[in-house]
Amino acid sequence: MIQPPLTLYLAAPRGFCAGVDRAIKIVEMALQKWGAPVYVRHEIVHNRYVVDDLREKGAVFVEELDECPDDRPVIFSAHGVPKAVPAEAAKREMIYVDATCPLVSKVHIEAGRHADNGLQIVMIGHAGHPETVGTMGQLPEGDVLLVETPADVATLEVRDPEKLAFVTQTTLSVDDTIEIVAALRDRFPAIVGPHKEDICYATTNRQEAVKAIGPKAEALLVVGAPNSSNSRRLVEVARRAGCPYAQLVQRAADIDWRALEGVRSIGVTAGASAPEVLIDEVLDAFRARYDVTVEPVTTAEEHVEFKVPRVLREPA
Incomplete structure (x- = not known):
């Protein structure tokens, strides 16, 4: 059977940012240092695949500190926590590691x-x-x-x-x-703002790549979780950039193929907490149905790296 041709515009940058990379590394290093279980307050990053993978390795995800025992390490998610949380952990003499994005x-x-x-x-x-x-x-x-x-x-x-x-x-x-x-x-003309907007470099870069793809793609898929703010924003940015159809999918299994019938050009990107393996899965799903030509659309290059906390770099 002859497969219909499809031009697939692959956004770059896409997927993991430095803050997400660091947060996942913190959980993995904590498991290596202290063994399982290690408790994580809230999803470390908003991606089910990542969370399930860490859960299999021994991470226990909870929503509040009072769900954690005093004698096991606890990690605070990349999103940050109110000041009261580390204060309470210190009061209970817990080992805690803050994975808040820098x-x-x-x-x-x-x-x-x-x-x-x-x-x-x-x-x-x-x-x-x-x-x-x-x-x-x-x-x-x-x-x-x-x-x-x-x-x-x-x-x-x-x-x-x-x-x-x-x-x-x-x-x-x-x-x-x-x-x-x-x-x-x-x-409020006297209001004071940051020297540079607080929107992070990765959010900006991923949105710029989508803006470049939006006008030339008939559809655009964002690989990401429904509770991921930056992923949902990418869908909005695509629609605003003139893309007729933009959809958030967690995995290749979520693709609505009927909505894509007759489409000959599609953009693919991923939110900052989506791993590359999920993007590959989506690309493979398109290759199974179309004669795919991948065209990378690169709007920036990222070389940012954040160090993990010192407590994880020291021997146990």
Whole structure:
């Protein structure tokens, strides 16, 4: 049977970022150092394949610290945690390792510095997302106000419009954030912002690659988890860039082939917590059905690496 031709635009960069890579490495090194089980508060990164793989190796995933025994190590996820969590772990004399992405930690430090200078913080983020919860939890309740849309800015009640600063969840859409920042500056001209937006380099790079593919692909698939903020943003970015059909899939088995009938060009990318093995699986699924020509679309090169915490580099 003759397979129909398909041009597959493969985004680069895609998949794992340095923060995700480091977080997974932290769990693996903790298991090597202390043996199983090692407890992880919240999914280490938002990807079921990664979480299941670590679970098989001996990681136990919990949502709260009170689900962990005192005598086993606990790791905090890449998204970051409120200050109260490590404080409680220290009080219980637990061994704990913080796998918070260094770019998220930078936002925490920034928020703390602004608060020390007497400023109230406005956080641009998604309510309930662990990164937002972690960042807002760096300061006492009420010191950080959350906005999700430009419309939220209009109803914001602040202590003093002259004493404000804003920080941003690292995995948002670059374009959405620009609109919210503009609304904040418009309503509060004295508001202080970061020298460079808090959106992380990997989020920006993956969105730029999708913007380059969007106008020339009839469809685009994002490999990633439904609870992954940066993956969901990639779907939105593709649609905004003019791609007629954009879909989030966790695995090749989730591809809706009927929706792709007649398509002759497709883009493929992956969120920052999706491993390359899942992208390969998707490519193989297309090769089984089409005569595929892969065209890489490279918009940036990444050489970022983050060190794991010293406690894991020291002998047991």
